[in-house]
Amino acid sequence: MMERADFAEKPLLLGQKTILRPFGPGDAERMMRILAESEVRRLTGSAANDEEASAPMSADEEERIKSWYAGRNDQSDRLDLAVADRESGELVGEVVFNEYDENAGSVNFRILIGSAGRGKGLGTEAVPLFLKYGFEKLGLHRITLEVFSFNPRAERVYVKSGFVLEGVKREDFRYNGEYVDTKIYGMLRSDYERIAGSE
Ligand SMILES: CC(C)(COP(=O)(O)OP(=O)(O)OC[C@H]1O[C@@H](n2cnc3c(N)ncnc32)[C@H](O)[C@@H]1OP(=O)(O)O)[C@@H](O)C(=O)NCCC(=O)NCCS
Known part of the structure; x- marks a missing residue:
């Protein structure tokens, strides 16, 4: 059995343009505005049509999002980090590892x-x-x-990061009444090591 990954630690990862860091107080408000963007809703599958994508958030949904981000650092089976623009310091988004399968790693x-x-x-x-x-x-x-x-x-x-196309779930989603394919990409440790070794 593979050693269990330590998701309890919430690291700060420094890039040239970005900082990936744990969520802090005040981030929920900003994430709420980002999650309300119609393009984000459309591209992440949170809306099934333009009307839903541009609908205002309900008070219940806002409360749910606030408590969601307040609890991100307490999770021991997943990692949620804020993405900040290093130049401005502004929180711009998030990266997540979830659905951990300990057996398969x-x-x-x-x-x-x-x-x-x-686009930057x-x-x-x-x-x-x-x-x-x-x-x-x-x-x-x-x-x-x-x-x-x-x-x-x-x-x-x-693809630039090294993910490999593994399959297509045909017409798996429907937006504005039109069917859309979902593509599945994967990256194995061996793919990563090949890329890291060639740099
Ligand atoms: C997807 C996402 C994470 C990309 O991050 P980003 O900071 O906007 O992307 P970057 O600026 O680093 O790079 C975008 C790349 O896509 C290319 N690109 C932009 N529009 C494109 C298009 N319509 N077709 C093909 N390539 C396109 C850019 O040219 C650039 O590639 P290059 O550097 O080789 O020229 C971000 O746009 C995002 O979160 N979008 C909204 C939500 C979303 O789509 N999430 C993913 C759900 S699976």
Whole structure:
């Protein structure tokens, strides 16, 4: 059996343009604004159409999000880190390892960056920084992700980071009444070691 990954530690990971850090007080308000962005809702599958994507958040949902972020540092089976723009210090999004399978040493990976941080190379830096932590410090064997076929920007960042296309769930999602494929990408420790070794 593989040694259990230590998700209880919430590290600070420093890049050139980004800082990945534990969530702190005040971050929930900012994350709430990011999660309310219609593009974020559309690309993360939190809305099924434009109307839902641009609907205001209910008070209940806001409360749920506040308590969600207040509890991120207490999780021992997953890692949620804030992504901050190093230049401005501003919180722009998050990276997550969840759905840990201890036996296989695998996790699911998610990232989202709000409009203030997008298209500036922050994702290109944050993804490999987080993967490095996953493979080198957490000792993971496999990292999986899913991305909609209407999100080529995210796909580009994943492929640049070394993820390998493993399959397509055809017409797995529906947005504005149109079916959309979900692509499955994966990265194994051996993929990571090959990339790290060639740098
Ligand atoms: C996906 C995401 C993390 C990428 O981070 P980012 O900081 O915006 O991305 P970067 O600026 O580092 O890089 C974007 C890359 O995509 C490319 N790109 C942008 N739009 C593109 C498009 N329509 N088609 C193909 N490539 C595109 C850019 O040219 C750049 O690649 P390059 O550096 O090789 O030129 C971020 O945009 C995001 O969170 N978006 C909203 C939520 C989301 O999509 N989450 C992922 C769900 S699976």
